[in-house]
Amino acid sequence: MHPASHDLEALLSGVAAGIAPSELGELFTAAEDPFVVSLAGGMPALGGLPWERLADLARDLLLRSGPSVLQYGGARGRGDLRAGVADVVAEQGLAVDPDDVLVTAGSQQALDLVARALLDPGDTVLVEAPTYVGALGVLAAQRARIEHVALDDDGLRPDALEEALRRAARAGRIPKLLYTVPHHQNPAGVTLALERRHAVLDLAGRYGVLVLEDDPYALLGFSGPPLPSLRSLAPDLVVHTGSLSKTLAPGFRLGWVLAPEWLRSRLELLAEATVLCPSGLTQAVAAEYLATTDWRNQVERYRDQYRERRDSVLGTLDVELPEATWTRPGGGFYVWLTLPDGLDATTLAPAALAAGVAYVPGSAFFADGGGRDQLRLAYCFPPPDRLVEGIRRLGTAVRAARR
């Protein structure tokens, strides 16, 4: 009586029918081999967190206020955590009322909520070339039309942005959204220069495009404070997302979104429909940590750790891959490398893995097949000696492929 499952499969929505597993899954599984140096995943190195302190905080919170910490809460998030988030974003010069913070299940959920609140199928979104793979997933789930805009060592290029906006206007489709990672971009490792920030906002304002500023790496600069956030320069025009995943730890699954009020209220309703509320337990632990621990000092230690790792990678690249080119990140987790002789990074990946190093091929960061001769090196997780070994193995694999 029951139909075969292939009949029911026809019930899939257009979105679900169109999504496919990325090749990254296989890559990450292979990279779990302890012999392999994985430069693939953007996992923060958490060893240096104050574990005793976090453990005591969690214990005390459950003993002192368990029934409220483990209860349902408001969709907007706990007041103490929203105050903590306001402190964190103040470090990058962003003054915000805790009441205007919407706490999310990581900044990934923030991106998803913004996409759902703004995009109908076929709407155009501008993204950097390359861009964050997780943003591409969110935009694909909304069936958006994705257009890439070139970047260089100073971030998104305003001339390329203006050209993209003009071209879209001529075609009768004004983009709704410009998605950018302005500090230590994932995957390119570049930062949007100050004068370009003004130029980008000016263009967005002229064309009536909202800017989605995804800024998880703002506090991870290796030489001095972050640049002014786009949202601080044009709050009416910019939606800002952030995360505790890189400055504290991903396992809390806590991020946030700051948005103009007309949008924030909608995001909150969508968040409620999606997950009811963020976890009270992780919110309470994170809030207490931010309120009672010298978290700025912990972030400073993260910066020192990642600076040392970047230096290991850049120094070894100079020796091992002189024929390639790469970005020189001023913070964050990533180096973006262009292979010599138009070598294909996807084709090279199995040989690199066999040599004992994993990376993410550049095409993962494009919706249009770009980036074939490029790749991302994430230096955040392995210790420096392993990074050196990984880059050496990459050099070996590249030299073998060029023969």
Place this chain on the structure above:
Amino acid sequence: MHPASHDLEALLSGVAAGIAPSELGELFTAAEDPFVVSLAGGMPALGGLPWERLADLARDLLLRSGPSVLQYGGARGRGDLRAGVADVVAEQGLAVDPDDVLVTAGSQQALDLVARALLDPGDTVLVEAPTYVGALGVLAAQRARIEHVALDDDGLRPDALEEALRRAARAGRIPKLLYTVPHHQNPAGVTLALERRHAVLDLAGRYGVLVLEDDPYALLGFSGPPLPSLRSLAPDLVVHTGSLSKTLAPGFRLGWVLAPEWLRSRLELLAEATVLCPSGLTQAVAAEYLATTDWRNQVERYRDQYRERRDSVLGTLDVELPEATWTRPGGGFYVWLTLPDGLDATTLAPAALAAGVAYVPGSAFFADGGGRDQLRLAYCFPPPDRLVEGIRRLGTAVRAARR
């Protein structure tokens, strides 16, 4: 140069432009007054949880395996928690391989993922009359066409379901999904009888409709074990969602979905695009709790607690509101009450609140304006003496309105 925000508001998606804050928010705020007995929110009463044990678990996990617990994880969820979920659903006779469990941020996210994976705008979904308000929110966010199917004391009525399916078929629109809460339904407090389970599945199979079985109250029956889950009776035809919110606590934000493989793989990809992964911290604590604590005994104590509260409400209703009618739940959190003389529950709510009692008006549980003379009484959170006082106040408010 920047446009006014009312220009940018035109960028909202069709979904976001159409959602509006529910009136429930105001109600829940008013119900926070300590004088008011709130029968509005379905919050579990958590006082009896083993707090020392949970606190020690959390502390030990952070000390012993902090760097893995607070790291990113797989979208499917941790293996230890998937094994724990398999144990929990086994209590309701559902045999499942842990590999087939998809962990979600509460069952609310599970509902949202299923809706996104199946529904295009305008697709028809059948729901009970009344139905869970959070499901209505999820379906509205997919712009589904919602049709209600009558229920009675034995749950969803197969005759009404067949009539709805026939009517839809005549109109050329086969529903994609039937959403049901088969045990101790929210808000009606009724359970789908065993013979009706077979009848419902038979109809779903004949018409090629997938059944979404939302079953968070299955283990909270007051007299004996749960009935066979729909999924155990027809695994190819049924998507099953569950939650730790009612058997452990909501603040973990952990639920799950069990689905046919063609759907599960899509749900996992959508989950990854939405939140990357569930919280490693709450997953690890919950998994350790399920593996090392006598959680079945804790659920038994929850059952005793809620049975006593239900008895307080039913006994007091007999005395205070003899002119009304109501369901007599065999488990779960809710009594569904029909007011006498066609009194309007929404109109009555402010007077009831002034008398010191809050409830959710019945129309919240309908997408079509139904339920105006009905209301939901949640007896889960207040202690018995407060429940008695709340029902007395409700009686006073109803008598005053009938004069």
